[in-house]
Amino acid sequence: MGQKNKITRRWAKRGSRPSAPRDQRTRSAWLFGAICPKEGKGAGLVLPRCNTLAMSLHLAEISRTVKPGAHAVVILDQAGWHGSKDLEIPDNITLLPLPPRSPELNPVENLWQFIRDNWLSNKVFNSYKDILDHCCHAWNQIIQQPWSIMSIGLRDWAHG
Numbered sequence: 001m002g003q004k005n006k007i008t009r010r011w012a013k014r015g016s017r018p019s020a021p022r023d024q025r026t027r028s029a030w031l032f033g034a035i036c037p038k039e040g041k042g043a044g045l046v047l048p049r050c051n052t053l054a055m056s057l058h059l060a061e062i063s064r065t066v067k068p069g070a071h072a073v074v075i076l077d078q079a080g081w082h083g084s085k086d087l088e089i090p091d092n093i094t095l096l097p098l099p100p101r102s103p104e105l106n107p108v109e110n111l112w113q114f115i116r117d118n119w120l121s122n123k124v125f126n127s128y129k130d131i132l133d134h135c136c137h138a139w140n141q142i143i144q145q146p147w148s149i150m151s152i153g154l155r156d157w158a159h160g
Contacts, residue, residue, distance in 0.1 A: 027128045031115075031135050032058035034074055037107050037153025040146025041065065046135040052081045056088040063090035075106050107153035114152055115142055 012018040032054060033044035043065040047054045059074070066072045072093045076082045078100060089095060103109045119138035125131045142148060 027125075027131060029128070029131050029135050030054065031112075031139060032061075033108060033111070033139060034058070034062050034072075035108055035111060035149050035153050036072075037150055037155075040149045042139075042143050042149060044139045044143070046132055046139065050079075050081065052084040052086050055081045055084075056086075059088065059090055059093055063092055066092050075108075077103065077106065107155060110152045111142065111149065114148070115139070 030047050030050040031044060032047060032050075033042055035042040043058075043062045045054075045058055045061050047057065062072060062074060070092065073096050074093055075096050075098060078097050081087070082095070083097065098105050115138045119141060120134060123134065125134065
């Protein structure tokens with residue numbers, strides 16, 4: 001998420017041309033998030049980089065939110081930092097890598113689009129801190145809406 005956000009659709013009167021600002025600067029932050037669509041819960045971090053260390057921190061955050069005695073399966077794509085030999089995987093988490101080019105199988109991908117559409121697109125951020133604040137606000141907003149997480153994340157083929 002960052003200054004080069006996507007321009008998304010907007011509601012407007014027919015025939016009008018609403019403004020949709022677009023920033024040309026390139027500062028960004030990474031929103032690491034995982035959801036449990038069945039329970040409408042999630043765990044997330046906003047970090048300055050996307051690498052193996054960041055992914056290890058994210059897995060530790062997920063691990064802390066898993067109920068005691070439970071085990072989490074984290075679905076992820078095959079980004080390099082997801083499968084690094086240096087990745088620290090907590091004992092209560094199993095990683096499930098998806099086949100290449102299959103983001104539709106990962107329920108959190110739809111959540112990213114929802115977050116962008118509702119809180120992060122069509123904005124010009126004043127500073128890097130502003131980007132961080134908006135990302136944290138967006139994540140906190142969706143976490144307070146378990147019904148949205150369930151609606152966006154549940155798949156009939158996975159949860160019948």
